[in-house]
Amino acid sequence: MQAILQSSDTELDIVRALRENCERPFEDAHAMPPAVYTSEAFLALERRDVFRTEWLCVGRASALANCGDYLSAQIDDQPVFVLRDASGALRAFSNVCLHRMSVLLEGRGNVRRIVCPYHAWNYTLDGSLAAAPLMDRQPGFCKEQYKLPAVRCETWQGWIYVTLNEHAPAVESHLSELSKLIEPYGMGDYVETFHEEHVWDTNWKILAENFMESYHLPMLHRATVGPHSRLEEMECPPGSPAFNYHWITKEASLPIGNAHPTNTRLEGHWRRTTALLAIYPTHLVTLTPGYFWYLILQPQGVGRVHIRFGGGLAPEFVDDPQAAGYMATLKTLLDEVNAEDRRGVEAVFRGVHAPLAKPGHLSPLERPNYDFARYLAGRLGAT
Template identity: 80%
Template sequence: MADAARTTAVEALVNDLQTGCERPFSDARSMPPGVYTSPEFLALEESTIFQREWQCVGRASALAAPGDYLTAQIAGQPVVVLLDETNTIRAMSNVCLHRMSVLLEGRGNVRRIVCPYHAWNYNLDGGLRGAPMMDRQSGFCKESYALPKVRCEVWQGWIYVTLDTNAPPVATQLAELDMLIRDYGMADYIETFYEEHVWDTNWKILAENFMESYHLPMLHRATVGPHSRLDEMECPPGLAAFNYHWITKEASLPIGNAHPDNQRLQGHWRKTTALLAIYPTHLVTLTPGYFWYLVLQPQGTGRVHIRFGGGLAPEFIADPKANDYMATLKALLDEVNAEDKRGVQAVYRGVQAPLAKPGHLSHLERPNYDFARYLAQKVSRP
């Protein structure tokens, strides 16, 4: 009886979300509170989105030498992505084939993958290399063991993985985005810092916060807010796999505009920032001189794990003041992140309130409307 009630409740929530998304943008509202607070809705997201979509796990440049690896969890599946001896980036299950311990944690470098539980160990291609004392078991055949492969692709310098063997290639899904940002040369931007955080909010609240710049003058009034003119922002309709908006302005930092040596960008593009939301969880601010990003992973309805990184365009890396630019960028982004954390955690407290209800969206929140329609479409499919 309880399971039936939960099923009915999540179906009603999906219907409410769909109904809201059927409104024209001129009458669009924010998503229903339950979309953020319902464990059953999160379970639906896991099965219809996280088990099927391509998800970013970081920059390819983080895997610079054979044996370099990073780890992630995709819809409950631990994954390791590494550079093998042939300098090929590959992804595999990060679970031992013996007693199913997780193998590797975080990031690092290994010559082989060794299970911390019983020391079964694997080559960088996933094949079982050694299993202590298993030679006494006549039914054991080392050659029959290999870590299951996970689909892995690199796009614009980013590593993406998916559990769906039938998902169209990343480059196909993001072909329109390739055209929009081609002249930035994002693949060549150099990551100069990387961190991981956990915030007390729903993953979609943080994603939506990134997607709109309507909040900049108020929430970021002590940092980037005074330099943010809402009338300079353009929010075109999004596409199936992403949404985006533009800000064209004279940057408050030299690295916000194109370096004098940058010959890729011309005219107004030399001072235009692109804010990219690649569904479901990859968020990138791409300026002519620097980039920063968030990659999100829900940990229940009220916690989100964040991969946070950023760096500079190659011209600024080659500049004699590169170290100063790196330090300035990191200091600014730390302050901005602290402001965003306060904001999105306050929203999560608010959506749990009995009297909370969706309000109308601003014209600057077009990306949020498109994101809601993406979610509605995904959670509705069988």
């Protein structure tokens, strides 16, 4: 009991320190306290009040184009999968067999039936149990009583979102303000062309914050995009309760960074403006007039984060004869930039453990980090 009380006190102390920092005006705001990134007790609060209650992005709907296409994911400790069913709809289910509770599907792929790898119980694409070897010999068994639990699943702008929260407002209404901001891009029609998964040795929030601010570009990315990054070109407006964002307007080095000549949706400066979107808690998107790339984060403990990394093209570029070559060039650059980011965020994670570590003032370009901290402070302890 004493250990539980100490843990609770630790959680409260960290949340209190976070909230006190967030009560400062942005002009006097500091980075989040080190324990936010290192405390197991704080992660337990995040799991309870964020990951088990919020809408979480798990991937791109265009990646599940055909009947039986699926992807697997996690909502905290709950394995889930999303698939395209026989009617063409996207559906999500618990990814746990109803027999001896093995995980059913791994990664991505295509199936006609969902077959348990342990005892071959198998389910149709609507989650109903179709067959179970030898179970007809068991008098108490009734196949019709078994159906995989459904998980709430909705799409927004071509992204797949899932949640365990029965009371969460529809994701479309949750992100309606962001929909208006980025409407001219037509992101819902962008097509995914690559997808990878990685695990880095850092706290998930350090990686999220790294994406949210471009203040680090000239230094951390000095060997790649840094020399082309003009901090004075960046705009960091105040965020919203569900997301933050900032804009960079410039001529892109690759044609796919600007609007395609046949793109009639974007006009004026929007034809060369990039939007960097951080959708709370873990969906990070770089959206340009010609392509997008994204990160989706899933903590695997305090010091490890699973990353879904992908990207693709605006519809005008999908059939452009040179688009594949441009995308390959971009992917090479993104890989180099990610390697630099990995070194940076893993170094920060080592640093926040230091006894003398102390958060300093945020720069004007770190407004998104301030908004992210306020989001966390408002969520934790709210349920």
